[in-house]
Amino acid sequence: MRTTPTTRLALHGANLLAIAFFLLPLIAAILGALQSEKSLQASTRTVLPPEWTLDNFRVILSGGTQKGAIFEQVTYLPDNVKKIYFALANSAVIAITVTLATLVFASLSAYTVARLRLRWVAWLTNLTVFARFVPLIVLMIPLYVTFRQFGLLNSIWGVSIAETGFLLPYGILILAPYFAAVPRELEEAARIDGCTRFTAFLRVTLPLSKPALASYGAIVFIIAWNDLLIPLILNNRAEVMTLPVVIASLVGDVHVFHNLMMAICLLALTPSVLLIVLLRRFVVQGLAVGGVKG
């Protein structure tokens, strides 16, 4: 397409608007996290803080034992935030468990969808399409009642199982088309060389599908790391909370000011944002194929 200098300028302008829109909340969070409660309250009409400080992070990451200047006015840190390392560990364990479990389960199922021409397996594909339309809250109310009756509340394994089930359908949707695109002849050659159907899948199709596995794995990790509703409803003790639940518990707490909140929000979003920047290419492909979840 030919572009005149005027259209070029207009396009730059449009890009700047888009860039500003995407960066604005992140800049706000960073500026909010790098100043004290005092300076946030002192000057309410300026963008840049009068003084910069890392005290918010210091207080949170020390579990409230190191009190910086921000505690001149307030001497209170919620218990949930004091146990931030529990939350970080729980979030990590749940996200990794769910990623591994869904990768294994979804690969096995996606192979049967892609390779075994079975009528009842086609039903599985329909189920995965249907599952995407069920609002999570519909599943969480009965799951809460069931988990409560079986004593599975307040367990990171209960949360992991629920997340795995919730994210599995997306995996089948992403992986099955990729497996189907691996030439069938490669598997057949392996079988002539002595592989069974299953080992041919393990040794030929699966290694060739690394990009699809990476994209699905990254997407699942991010969704599991970020998810609020499942652990919010199933877990309410500080030791088993995930990071999003800790963040949600600060809502409406009048003693926790924006500077601390922004710092903890940045701590929560950094791992998943880093992951998406590193695995950008794979995530883009996975989202384009599976049309996962937004």
Next chain:
Amino acid sequence: MGRLARPAGATAEICDELHSLARKPRTRFSNEPSANLLGVVMNIPTLLTLALVLAYPISYAAYLSFHKVALAELRRGIFPFVAFDNYRRILSDPLFILSLKNTLVFSAVSVTAEIVLAVAIALLIDQRQVWTSRITKFLILIPYAVPPIANGLIWAFMYNFNFGFLNRILFTLGLIHEPINWAGNPSTALLALTVPYIWRTLPFAILLVHAALQGINPELYEAADIDGAGALQRFWHITLPLLTPIIVVILVLRTSFAFAVFEEVLAITQGGPGDATWVAAWYAYKKSFAPPFDIGVGAASAYVLALIVGAIAIAYVKAIYRRIA
């Protein structure tokens, strides 16, 4: 298995060799489990998990919605049957009707805005000769990774009446002289909620549109150029019609997710001011998990939400098929 037909000119030995080659894999494969058995075994983990956290909860939610399940019943473990009582209660509850209405407005506004923005930004990042496009392209994915609850709290800080970041920017630019109460005004609160939601879910829509754009044959544009079509005509007569299928897909998916919006409501308004931002998922959550923990009513309201989403999905899918046929 019958003898192979002997091709003209082939010796008997070659034919025998071919024959044994053709037979060999078959005898080997006969030791393997049948496709059906393999399919069952390989799907056991998935089927068990989906039965536990999908099929069973959906049916159990239906059961709960016809029973009285509150704190006392949960403790005793006995849920008395109340027929359609829970449904009658929510349908005669003005707050539930308001929640549905708010959900509808929220979804309509956010999905419409998202589709317009997604098409615009996807076209924008496609302009590779404009170097700022590459920055935009790099950034579009990031909101997807931000935890929804963190996104909500960040926007709560942006919107804050006294200390908020948006007011600070407008003060600095000299555009306002009194702070604006973005999310605290009942008439604008719901609209204020759509912006963070759009911010977080836009990457998904942009990526789908962008992928569809790559699939458009460039020759179509060359032909249009030769015919002297302007940029607007090219967009209207080539790009938009070819994007329609993916736009319908985005419409279906985004609407069904927007109907279940929850985190931003929790973080920014908690349903307020007053009840201006009560949405369906918030209603189901508050009824079930806040005093008096009326889980039966919550399940009924969640079921109504699911049925509406299901109906929308079916209507959309039918519309797509009619378009194709």
